Amino acid sequence: DRLDQRWADLAGRSVVVSAGGTREYLDPVRFLGNRSSGLQGYALARTAVARGAEVTLVAANVSLPDPAGVKVVRVETTSELRDAVVSAAAGADAVVMAAAPADFRPVSASDTKLKKADDGSAPTIELSQNPDILKEIAHDRLREGQVVVGFAAETGDDTGTVLELGRAKLARKGCDLLVVNDVSGGAVFGAPDNQAVILGADGAVIDVPLGSKAALAHAIWDQVLARMP
Ligand code: CTP
């Protein structure tokens, strides 16, 4: 089986992968979060190690064991994720943003637990937008020739199909590759399998049929490798 083979085609390459979903705290016990399991990011880290890469995995709230041979940095918030990814990206040949950062955070978090009022009222939570890590990494290119990869889960809507929205997002982010999941059929969160289309800034369109997250990870590394100097 192809997936069990150990190539060394990423030997000498240093890569950064982010995984999981960030949390934005409202108070010490409550947060805004999302359903990202971290499975796809962990599959990317494991397959990169298997192919000989030096891997830093920035994991946001993932309840999976550390993959062997990987440097794992654990974070919680989008701001912490940004700092860890930017710091690791300085020496990286590739950065893959498989994490789902919360797009918004509460303008202020309470140091003490929020209590509910007796009159049945509820608080209004004011949000501000988080930094866009992928856009920043793609714009700054901290190392020459660095390959930058994003993910997008799209449903398609009245402004465009899944692929049209993916193509627009790729351009907006300025990354080299965007892995687009069609999630209109239902949830993929926590599922063992994945199906995707990999879009390249160079116009490439690679269909990856439904298969394991490791199989998709290998297909992504194939495209990353092909674009490394
Ligand atoms: N991303 C990021 N920083 C953010 C938000 C997203 O780096 N603050 C990255 C994700 O890790 C992913 C890619 O950008 O690789 C696309 O994420 P997505 O949520 O689809 O993009 P958004 O720009 O947040 O657009 P949307 O309004 O569709 O959520």
Ligand code: CA
């Ligand atoms: Ca988002």
